[in-house]
Amino acid sequence: MALGPRLDLRQSQSLVMTPQLQQAIKLLALSNLEIEGFIAEELEKNPLLDTAGEEQRDDGAPTDSDGSNDSPEPATADSLLQNGGAENEARLDIEDSALSDDTGSDAGMDGALGMANIQGSGGEAGPELDLLAESDMSLHDHLLAQAGSCLSGQDLMIAGQLIERIDETGYLRADLLRLSRQLGVPVAALEQGLETIQSFEPTGVGARDLSECLAIQARESDRYDPAMARLIDNLDLLARGDLGRLKRMCRVDDEDMADMIAELRDYDPKPGCQYGGDPIQAVVPDIFVAPAKRGWAIELNNATLPKVIINRSYYHEMSEAGNDAQSKAWLNECMANANWLTKALDQRARTIIKVSSEVVKRQADFFRKGVTHLKPLTLREIADAIDMHESTVSRATSNKYLSCDRGIFELKYFFTSGIKSGEEGEAASSEAVKSHIRALIEAEDKILSDDKLVALLKEKNFDIARRTVAKYREAMGIGSSVERRRQKKLANRAA
Structure with missing residues (x-):
């Protein structure tokens, strides 16, 4: 065989992850609030992008559908990624969508879903959570204010160092000996400062463990006698x-x-929690679901989803004013990025609506009857039904929340494993089984063992093993029958 250089032609296919493709994948996994922040950054970088004002928005209401769709089928997110960013400047404005169901509710819809304000149920204005959080003084500020009113000099400095090491529950998370070496002060001075802090409000703050916290409160209530001291020192026996x-x-x-x-x-085991810690973060839904005359109306939360438009008049003005090739190249790049972003945002909206519609269709019994009728569902089932890739469905449901009459749920909540049911061989959702277990335990007069729970669940046509019942019970934070029996005994004696 002769050895020598030669030239061969080979043909192969490969998918190149361009920046635009990476951006499309990233946008699909973001929540509406994260998208809002992303759009704000893009508006600063691209002068051709703008947001539509309220007067420019087309706030159309969801309409009831009989299952037919006269509008052309939009391209899927998968096809968008496969196309690799073909420049199509046509907007795909998705403001709302509707899903029909033959057994749907007859409740009427007056305009839009009317839930964009997130003000609470019944149309009443809910509390301004951000204002409430800002008005509450934090635990550290409250303690520093008390220290400033009664201490000064080195004592105030020591108290400030100790307060910094108190966590949000009110417990001191520091070793006094190590802190003494760091600050260069005697341990006795730290102990005296800690004793002063433990006299502050709330009662029990500055304790190093639960026993000390309860002992401080017992002293404040003038109940710290020898018997109470022994009880507090042996909380493990009480547990x-x-x-x-x-x-x-x-x-x-x-x-x-x-x-x-x-x-x-009556004592508070976490006294610091009554003061504001981290600001309260309210969950803002990305999707609204409401009963319509013939099914369910589904709408994106446009209140947190700005509508991006391209300022073409400004583009033409800059094109005519710019003469050098570098300026024109930069302007064309801005236009290409703007076109891609608007198309990616619209495709993201279509994909989320399409995935949500299929989820609502599969879990219609949950929305009508409750969690006990939640069915097992997988990402692959949804992906096969709407002709998308499973990873696309996973991204579309990631960090997304759905609001309905029953509350706000993460979209991932509707994807659960199945438990075999004796009823015509159908499977039941693990969440539905947990709901039944919780209901049985809450209604128990005589404490039910896991074996008894298995027997009662079998009467409800749930074929479930004892270890599975124990796993679900522990996941819900419910103790074993022995622990519940002890708690009931303690509660009866304390009553």
């Missing part, structure tokens, strides 16, 4: 429900023990 041993240690009878437990229940 296990070992009342017999506690009574012997505290040297009290049943009545006194019940009074002491009731007193502890």
